[in-house]
Amino acid sequence: xxxxxxxxxxxxxxxxxxxxxxxxxxxxxxxxxxPKHFVVELIPRIQNxxxxxxxxxxxxxGVSLPGRVDLGTKRLVFAPNLGWSDVDLKTPIEKATGLPxxxxxxxxxxxxxxxxxxxxxxxxxxxxxxxxSEGIGCGLILNHQLLQGSTGMAGEFxxxxxxxxxxxxxxxxxxxxxxxASNSAAxxxxxxxxxxxxxxxxxxxxxxxxVQFEDLLSLSEQGDAKAREAVNRMAQQLGRGIALLxxxxxxxxxxxxxxxxxxxxxxxxxxxxxxxxxxxxxxxTRIVPSDPSSQPRLRGTIALVLQxxxxxxxxx
Amino acid sequence: xxxxxxxxxxxxxxxxxxxxxxxxxxxxxxxxxxPKHFVVELIPRIQNxxxxxxxxxxxxxGVSLPGRVDLGTKRLVFAPNLGWSDVDLKTPIEKATGLPxxxxxxxxxxxxxxxxxxxxxxxxxxxxxxxxSEGIGCGLILNHQLLQGSTGMAGEFxxxxxxxxxxxxxxxxxxxxxxxASNSAAxxxxxxxxxxxxxxxxxxxxxxxxVQFEDLLSLSEQGDAKAREAVNRMAQQLGRGIALLxxxxxxxxxxxxxxxxxxxxxxxxxxxxxxxxxxxxxxxTRIVPSDPSSQPRLRGTIALVLQxxxxxxxxx
Numbered sequence: 001x002x003x004x005x006x007x008x009x010x011x012x013x014x015x016x017x018x019x020x021x022x023x024x025x026x027x028x029x030x031x032x033x034x035p036k037h038f039v040v041e042l043i044p045r046i047q048n049x050x051x052x053x054x055x056x057x058x059x060x061x062g063v064s065l066p067g068r069v070d071l072g073t074k075r076l077v078f079a080p081n082l083g084w085s086d087v088d089l090k091t092p093i094e095k096a097t098g099l100p101x102x103x104x105x106x107x108x109x110x111x112x113x114x115x116x117x118x119x120x121x122x123x124x125x126x127x128x129x130x131x132x133s134e135g136i137g138c139g140l141i142l143n144h145q146l147l148q149g150s151t152g153m154a155g156e157f158x159x160x161x162x163x164x165x166x167x168x169x170x171x172x173x174x175x176x177x178x179x180x181a182s183n184s185a186a187x188x189x190x191x192x193x194x195x196x197x198x199x200x201x202x203x204x205x206x207x208x209x210x211v212q213f214e215d216l217l218s219l220s221e222q223g224d225a226k227a228r229e230a231v232n233r234m235a236q237q238l239g240r241g242i243a244l245l246x247x248x249x250x251x252x253x254x255x256x257x258x259x260x261x262x263x264x265x266x267x268x269x270x271x272x273x274x275x276x277x278x279x280x281x282x283x284x285t286r287i288v289p290s291d292p293s294s295q296p297r298l299r300g301t302i303a304l305v306l307q308x309x310x311x312x313x314x315x316x
Numbered sequence: 317x318x319x320x321x322x323x324x325x326x327x328x329x330x331x332x333x334x335x336x337x338x339x340x341x342x343x344x345x346x347x348x349x350x351p352k353h354f355v356v357e358l359i360p361r362i363q364n365x366x367x368x369x370x371x372x373x374x375x376x377x378g379v380s381l382p383g384r385v386d387l388g389t390k391r392l393v394f395a396p397n398l399g400w401s402d403v404d405l406k407t408p409i410e411k412a413t414g415l416p417x418x419x420x421x422x423x424x425x426x427x428x429x430x431x432x433x434x435x436x437x438x439x440x441x442x443x444x445x446x447x448x449s450e451g452i453g454c455g456l457i458l459n460h461q462l463l464q465g466s467t468g469m470a471g472e473f474x475x476x477x478x479x480x481x482x483x484x485x486x487x488x489x490x491x492x493x494x495x496x497a498s499n500s501a502a503x504x505x506x507x508x509x510x511x512x513x514x515x516x517x518x519x520x521x522x523x524x525x526x527v528q529f530e531d532l533l534s535l536s537e538q539g540d541a542k543a544r545e546a547v548n549r550m551a552q553q554l555g556r557g558i559a560l561l562x563x564x565x566x567x568x569x570x571x572x573x574x575x576x577x578x579x580x581x582x583x584x585x586x587x588x589x590x591x592x593x594x595x596x597x598x599x600x601t602r603i604v605p606s607d608p609s610s611q612p613r614l615r616g617t618i619a620l621v622l623q624x625x626x627x628x629x630x631x632x
Contacts, residue, residue: 147565150566159597173595
């Protein structure tokens with residue numbers, strides 16, 4: 001079996017999967033702000049998961065993170081949405097469990113999962129995974145290989161400035177794609193449209209600002225005009241960045257991963273229209289949503305261990 | 317020997333090189349607007365070059381273009397700065413000469429030339445070539461391989477919209493990087509600053525608009541403040557796009573190719589400063605100018621034939 005750990009800013013999910021990436025058990029807990037406390041909370045949960053299935057040998061642990069892992073040191077070095085920097089998760093987990101730990105950016109592991117488990121045409125050569133959550137990540141499979149880049153930093157298109165002198169991003173830059181097209185962006189659009197200026201000092205705006213993206217999606221599905229408008233704006237901005245990726249990299253397929261895929265019948269056409277308006281290219285790129293029921297982020301953690309220990313099926 | 321043909325909007329250069337990519341003969345002529353007339357002019361020039369050196373066997377012809385060549389049909393499909401579309405150059409040249417013709421985007425062939433002939437650290441894995449001329453092209457060597465992408469369209473970062481609702485580009489899009497950072501952009505900046513509004517109707521603005529980029533560089537070197545300011549603005553905008561490339565792809569090295577490299581001692585720091593201001597990444601990317609005396613665009617055409625016929629030295 002394989003232990004997969006998917007760390008997100010609000011919540012961390014652990015799962016125990018068999019080698020076919022079927023989840024045999026899984027649990028979640030609130031991600032602790034302090035990384036040291038987080039590790040202290042995480043380790044006994046891993047140990048319990050392993051102990052609960054004594055008949056299954058555990059091969060390794062895959063961890064996916066909303067950030068970048070230095071190729072050399074294997075430390076988490078860049079994770080603005082998590083608020084962590086320069087954290088070593090690998091050593092303490094390996095010490096406590098005796099198992100090899102593979103750490104990878106969430107978008108990279110999703111891209112690997114798409115190659116391992118995704119239903120794509122045989123031999124798809126260039127595939128980008130775009131994870132849309134609190135931020136935006138990109139995993140780049142180019143010429144059948146994961147692009148890691150200098151010290152492991154490739155794929156940070158979420159932090160490309162799409163708006164000159166735009167809103168400040170948690171990365172320190174301004175106008176980043178993810179500031180306009182992430183789940184957080186949609187929540188902000190909604191808060192802006194629902195907060196009544198006169199009352200904003202006594203906190204009504206603040207309450208709206210804290211709307212969860214999943215609630216926003218539900219409101220939108222129920223026909224709430226302001227929720228719908230917020231999701232539409234997010235989809236348009238998603239299209240702008242996807243246009244950039246298609247213009248520059250001309251992949252065969254872009255897979256979008258995240259809660260937004262639940263609303264695909266409605267947002268898919270908005271994204272497609274925005275891509276068309278914002279790019280002029282002869283590349284023939286398909287834009288497809290991942291299947292949310294397959295838990296792509298969690299499955300990505302399993303792919304990390306599979307590809308390390310068993311070799312990739314089509315990644316050279 | 318190898319025949320290399322470097323097509324640019326204003327001028328086409330032909331060269332005869334030995335297998336070490338030393339140029340034995342070379343000549344230039346004005347690029348004919350109509351592609352059919354162009355081919356009619358080009359073919360006898362190729363034949364003369366070959367006939368002049370009867371002692372050298374010609375192995376093939378490399379052609380580099382400011383546009384994209386469809387991987388399947390080998391036709392030129394996207395060349396806004398040339399004004400050509402859907403042109404077959406390969407068949408008529410092969411028919412007339414009996415030699416195999418390799419066609420490739422100029423930036424792609426420059427990237428290959430950098431890998432073949434460039435003075436980079438052994439085994440550089442990720443190298444981007446940014447050609448700055450009438451437009452901007454990007455050749456992407458990622459994981460030691462040239463990225464071609466779906467139907468050969470990868471690398472059109474010059475046509476990524478850096479300015480929302482910006483100036484119209486010859487590609488049909490608005491606000492493209494090359495509209496703000498190419499040689500043509502610098503010429504426009506200069507024209508804008510030198511045209512006197514009162515006299516603009518009788519054409520003084522128009523004269524300034526036609527300044528050649530090489531003249532602009534010379535004026536700038538001679539201390540002309542407006543020329544200097546135009547080149548500075550171009551360098552700042554070059555930095556914005558390079559910041560995007562570093563953020564997204566985190567290459568080991570970016571090689572800048574074009575007339576601008578002549579002014580590198582002055583523009584290099586401006587580009588570096590702009591990259592720093594516009595990106596927040598831990599990637600460690602070196603930004604270096606190609607050596608203009610090595611005629612990188614022309615050498616790129618030789619690399620095209622070498623890599624096809626002799627296999628790449630480090631490109632897998």
